[in-house]
């Protein structure tokens with residue numbers, strides 16, 4: 001390896017921090033400025049430079065330069081400034097970089113691009129992208145439903161990169177063991193197909209057998225090449241996300257973030273709210289607004305929890321209502337997804353059924369105590385809807401979870417004001433504190449980023465064969481007790497600044513449950529130790 005092979009490899013490069021001895025040993029004499037910096041000095045200098053950037057997009061592009069050249073320095077900085085960098089590295093700024101990925105392209109960031117037109121290249125793609133690294137964690141997207149911004153084709157690879165950055169920043173997953181992937185199955189977005197800079201396949205999305213065969217070939221190949229793999233699916237479309245998860249979840253260690261991750265964090269937020277109000281989960285009435293991948297995933301997680309808490313399946317379903325673009329879902333509709341169908345109601349049970357296409361009318365009719373938004377439709381949780389929620393219960397739980405910022409069903413500030421401080425609020429993107437009538441309300445971020453890093457750490461540390469519902473339940477319960485819920489305005493979820501602590505707790509809970517269920521394959525039997533030993537720290 002010559003000097004520039006080292007300096008150009010972000011996993012090896014220390015830049016100005018190479019010591020004089022290392023410079024001699026590695027053939028780096030004279031190719032770096034003479035002063036040797038410590039990691040702390042590099043971080044302070046880089047942070048000062050970062051702070052001069054005017055916009056979040058410029059900040060992200062600058063941080064990506066650091067990521068591309070020196071992973072240790074990047075993660076050292078990220079872990080020092082986790083709450084500040086989170087919205088820049090990740091959501092919402094990642095949405096802007098995805099929309100502009102092809103136009104802004106400079107570097108592949110060690111991602112792999114799987115091309116639906118060349119299934120014979122799957123193995124070579126995975127091998128080439130991995131190099132000689134031992135891959136344990138893949139995040140893969142086909143980018144059909146990126147956040148709430150829809151289909152972005154090859155550009156969506158940035159969500160895989162971004163999710164993995166959070167895995168390492170939050171839970172200490174060794175960045176040399178991860179692989180971000182995009183499956184380019186085409187795109188239905190006209191503006192991409194017509195953009196001369198677009199770097200993906202210029203055809204509509206491939207559907208049906210050809211698509212599912214490709215997915216299967218990818219799964220088989222990845223499992224063969226990387227025997228200790230944990231496979232994370234992100235931002236697949238409503239047509240495919242649940243199908244893919246259902247096909248593989250009983251066979252391999254795998255996870256759908258939008259379905260399962262969002263389910264865990266939202267259940268955690270509901271429990272956080274009930275801890276404060278002193279109410280029981282089984283007394284709640286749940287309204288899902290936007291019953292797609294995330295909406296149905298969350299509803300089914302909360303429903304399972306009500307069953308665990310003692311309700312029969314039939315009693316539990318009675319407490320759930322789902323609104324999608326048709327309005328309240330009825331079982332006579334012929335366009336329900338398989339995940340929506342069990343939540344659909346009998347039209348004849350409602351005297352005003354024809355009016356239940358309107359959210360306000362639904363809220364007045366079914367009287368929910370919990371309202372969760374995953375609709376991608378901004379400003380749909382109106383003042384009237386919030387006031388109607390307040391008629392149903394002393395402390396309504398209202399979570400507008402659609403991302404990014406401009407798609408949220410409501411802002412935290414409006415929800416606190418319209419409910420006169422009564423609503424428990426958590427949002428998908430980070431929200432500032434809301435000061436109202438002398439109380440400073442801290443707003444929890446119900447984003448799967450709070451839990452998927454810890455969940456992954458627990459899966460990898462225990463080498464669990466499968467990710468079960470019980471392990472998912474354990475992850476949700478482990479979120480409680482981190483913040484003081486007794487304080488006025490306390491958040492219903494731990495703030496993102498606590499994510500490292502949250503990740504360790506989640507990881508241990510998941511690993512222990514895997515062990516209890518006889519699914520852990522790790523040689524280590526002490527799961528706390530297995531988790532702490534797997535953690536990677538950014539240092540030279």
Ligand SMILES: NC(=O)c1ccc[n+]([C@@H]2O[C@H](COP(=O)([O-])OP(=O)(O)OC[C@H]3O[C@@H](n4cnc5c(N)ncnc54)[C@H](O)[C@@H]3O)[C@@H](O)[C@H]2O)c1
Pocket residue numbers: 145146147148149235237238257258262265289290291292293294295323324325373374375376377401402403404407427428429446447448449
């Ligand atoms: N906070 C989080 O952690 C988190 C996690 C996953 C998804 N999300 C957000 O949730 C949103 C949905 O994501 P998804 O992956 O489930 O997408 P999806 O496309 O599967 O689901 C969106 C659903 O909303 C429905 N919808 C559309 N218009 C509607 C309307 N006017 N009224 C009611 N429903 C309507 C769609 O028909 C669809 O079923 C996105 O904005 C995403 O960013 C947030």
Ligand SMILES: O=C(O)C[C@H](O)C(=O)O
Pocket residue numbers: 091146147148235257258402403428447448449
């Ligand atoms: O990526 C996020 O911010 C959360 C979630 O996975 C989403 O799709 O919105």
Ligand SMILES: [Mn+2]
Pocket residue numbers: 147234235257258
């Ligand atoms: Mn997602």
